[in-house]
Ligand SMILES: Cc1cc2nc3c(=O)[nH]c(=O)nc-3n(C[C@H](O)[C@H](O)[C@H](O)COP(=O)(O)OP(=O)(O)OC[C@H]3O[C@@H](n4cnc5c(N)ncnc54)[C@H](O)[C@@H]3O)c2cc1C
C-alpha cells in the first residue's frame with residue numbers, strides 16, 4: 001500500500017471543510033481534502049440554496065393568491081420541470097467548481113470516505129495517509145428511523161429533486177425541514193400530513209408564534225397529528241401506508257410519499273474514530289472552544305459534525321475559520337458566538353435571535369415581554385397577509401434587547417437588524433433612536449416595543 005503525508009488532512013468539503021482548507025493552504029501547509037459524495041457539501045448541493053430557489057416559486061403563488069381579485073387576475077401556474085431546471089443551474093456547477101477551486105489552491109483531493117487506522121493515519125483510496133493534523137468536517141446526515149418498511153422512506157434531498165408535485169405526502173417530524181417543505185407543497189396543491197412525536201412543532205422556537213404558524217399551515221390544508229408514534233410503512237400499489245399510534249390507538253394514513261424529517265445526526269459512523277481515540281457523543285465530535293478534539297489534540301472538528309450547535313451554515317463557516325486558524329497557530333482563535341439568528345423559511349417566515357422567553361427569564365431577574373399580533377398593521381394589510389406577530393424580550397433592569405422572534409413575510413431580513421441590535425447590546429431607547437426606511441418591517445419593530453398600557 002502506498003504512503004502519503006500531509007500537514008493537514010481534512011474530511012468533508014462543505015462550507016466548514018473548505019473554509020479550513022483554504023486557510024491552511026494559504027498559510028503554506030500541505031493540505032488534502034476527502035469527500036465521499038459530490039464536492040461542495042450540503043448547503044450548496046442539497047440544502048439551503050436549492051431549497052430557497054424552490055421556495056421562491058411557492059411564495060410567488062402564495063402571495064398572488066392573497067392579492068387575487070384585488071388586482072391579480074390569475075394565480076400563476078408553475079412549470080415545475082423548468083423550476084427544477086433553474087434550480088439545477090445553480091447546484092450542478094457546484095461540485096466541479098469546488099474541485100477546481102481547491103485544486104487551483106494546490107490542495108489534493110480524495111473521493112472516498114477515509115477510515116482512521118491509527119492516531120495519525122487514515123486509509124483512503126488504497127493509500128495509507130498520515131497527517132500532522134486532521135480536521136473532521138463531515139456534517140450531519142438524516143437520522144435513521146428503525147421501523148418496519150424504513151426502506152420506503154425518503155429524505156429532504158428527495159423533496160428538493162421532486163420531478164412533480166405529488167398528490168399527497170407525509171412528513172414524519174415537524175422541525176425546520178418538514179415545516180418548510182410542507183408549506184411549499186401545500187401551497188402547490190399537495191395534501192400534506194405531518195406526524196410529529198412531540199406535542200408541538202419547532203419546539204425550540206417561540207411557541208406563541210409557532211401556534212400561529214401551525215394555524216397558517218392548517219389554513220393551507222396541512223394536517224398535523226401530534227403525539228404520533230410511527231411504527232411501520234407498507235407499500236401498496238400507488239401509495240405507502242403509514243401505521244402510527246396516537247392516543248393509545250393504532251391508526252393508518254396513506255400517501256404517495258413519506259419523508260423522514262426527524263432530524264439530522266453527525267456523520268461519523270464510517271470514520272472508525274475509535275481507532276484514533278477521538279471521542280464523540282450524540283451531538284458530534286467532542287471539542288473544546290478551540291474546536292480541538294478533547295481526546296486527541298491533533299484533531300479538530302468543525303461545522304455540523306462538532307458538538308457545538310446549532311447546525312446552520314453561517315456557524316459552520318465560522319467554525320471552519322476557527323479550526324483552520326488553530327491548526328496554523330494553536331489556540332489562536334476561540335469560538336465565542338453571542339447569538340445566532342435563524343429562520344424557518346415558511347410563508348410567512350419564522351425568525352429568531354437571542355434568548356427565548358423561558359431562557360431569558362432564567363437568565364435575568366425581570367424580563368419585559370413585548371408580544372402581539374400585527375396582522376392589522378399596514379405592512380400585513382397591504383399584502384393581504386393575515387399572519388404577522390412578534391415576541392421581543394428585554395432585560396428590564398438595563399433596557400437591553402435580549403431576544404427577538406418574528407413571524408412575518410420579511411422576517412428573514414428583519415431578524416438581521418435585531419441580531420445587530422442584540423450583538424451590540426442595544427437598549428430599546430437606542431434602537432428607537434435609529435432612523436429606518438419607511439414604510440418597512442424595520443420601522444414596525446420600533447412600534448413592537450411600545451408600552452401598550
Ligand atoms: C434541506 C436542508 C435545508 C437547510 N437549510 C438551511 C438554511 O436555510 N440555513 C442554514 O443556515 N442552514 C440550513 N441547513 C443546514 C446547513 O446545510 C448545514 O448547517 C451546513 O451545510 C453544514 O455545513 P458543514 O460544512 O458543517 O457540513 P456539510 O455541508 O454537510 O459538509 C460535510 C461534507 O462531508 C462529506 N462527508 C460526510 N461523511 C463523510 C465521510 N465519511 N467521508 C468523507 N466525506 C464525508 C459530505 O459528503 C459533505 O460534503 C439546511 C440543511 C438541510 C438538509
Ligand SMILES: NC(=O)c1ccc[n+]([C@@H]2O[C@H](COP(=O)([O-])OP(=O)(O)OC[C@H]3O[C@@H](n4cnc5c(N)ncnc54)[C@H](O)[C@@H]3O)[C@@H](O)[C@H]2O)c1
Pocket residue numbers: 145172173174175176177178180195196197198200201202203228229230261262263264310311312342343344345
Ligand atoms: N432554515 C434553516 O436554517 C434550516 C432548514 C432545514 C434544516 N436545517 C438544519 O437541519 C437540521 C435538521 O432539520 P430537521 O427538520 O430534520 O430536524 P429538527 O431537529 O429541526 O426537527 C425534527 C423534528 O422531528 C421530531 N421527531 C423526532 N423523532 C421523531 C419520530 N420518531 N417521529 C415523529 N417525529 C419525530 C422532533 O420532535 C422534531 O420536531 C435542523 O436542526 C437545522 O440545524 C436548518
